[in-house]
Amino acid sequence: MKLFNLTNIRLVIMLVVVAFLFSFTSKRNAARKLAKSEVIFVGDNAPFVKQETVNKLLIENKKDASGIEKDKLDLNKLEKAVNAHQMIEKSEVFVSIDGVLKAVVKQKTPIARVFDGERSFYIDYKGNRMPLSANFAARVPLVSGIINKKNSKDLSELFREIHNDAFLKKNIIGVQIMPNGSLLMMNRNFDFRIDFGRMINVKRKFKNYKAFFQKAVLDSSLYKYNKIDLRFTEQVVCTK
Template sequence: MKKYFNWANIRLVLIVLLLAFLYAFTTKRNENRKLCNTTVEFQDGEQLFITHEMVNKLLIENKRDVSSIRKVALDLNNLENTINQHEMVEKAEVFVSIDGHLKAVVKQKTPVARIFEGSGSYYVDYKGTRMPLSAIHTARVPLVSGGVDNKNKEDLYELFRMIHDDEFLKKNIIGIQVLPSGSLIMKNRNFNYDINFGKTINMEKKFKNYKAFFQKAVQDSSIYNYRIINLKFTQQVVCTK
């Protein structure tokens, strides 16, 4: 009895074996490959509170020569976690290319206020977490004094975000004093008057009233005559000379 070979199946098996061999070969070769360089990229092009060198040091785990690190020895998740634990970093992504190029894309925290407490100070970032001062950059954010505690901090953080997100307020409000009563006194960058904001209620309406007042008062130059701008009453702005 004659036996017939299915050459199509044999060719398929050979192709599968060849692909498996090539995959194992390239995987082994890739594992033994060493890193050639590292790159640190700051999201949005910003490089403010930390430097490329700081992040790069975390990437290569304090080794001096990047070419001494094998790709197989890399734990990308661990590297990401290490960078994310830095007090200036909001989020980091780390990946390595086939040719051994290690790259980190870093998004830094965004400070929205600087809180003065006792003899020191610290930043609060956009998400409401504490952030230390940086030795290489000072953020232009409102300086906040007075009592910031667990009772009022969430409302204050919302206020800080509102100021940060509004170009006019961001440029003009430079200081906030929190009074024991919970009321706020704000300082304007270019004028000497105090802004009596009241408590952290109806905040959007109060800021809307203030911007409308400011635009009119600048146009007729009456803004130079006022000592206090009272925003506590949401139906009107009361000015004291």
């Protein structure tokens, strides 16, 4: 019985010591200051937002991260501040084992640039507006005309279709939204206009255009045309 009690006492003492050491270490670690901050961009986009801009959000306008104690950090708050930036789609903010405050950042992906006569802005991959960047200009189709609640969803789907296709992304450089809702498009290397018509049968129209282009480019006949009409889904009509 005495042996049993002694064993229990020793076990309790060991648990108390371990708990004390853990608590002491945790408090000491929390009181330690950060070594630095680091911003990591992921994805294929060039940096539309500068690292310095994200870094300022992380250190909350302090000169550098080395003056910030770990226990003073609210990582959730910092992550929300970074995510609120108009150029950023999402981020993950954390502190590494070696005391570095890190932000892994995914920027928004612009798929079209709109000029409505007064303002210019991007449409991102999710169909939302995105401001222009002073740091980098994206090579995306330039869109003129009016975008409103009625046509914004269909236009976003059309822009995504262009962005996701290597051929269309390279060749379609402009989209003009006509007052009646039909679209005129411009090709990068040729002077002809593409009469796309209304935003119906989008995939089929682009498929027809790609098939026509790949055939016509072989005999150099593309230089002869002023307009390529895609309104009729069963055929492509060319006008000289």
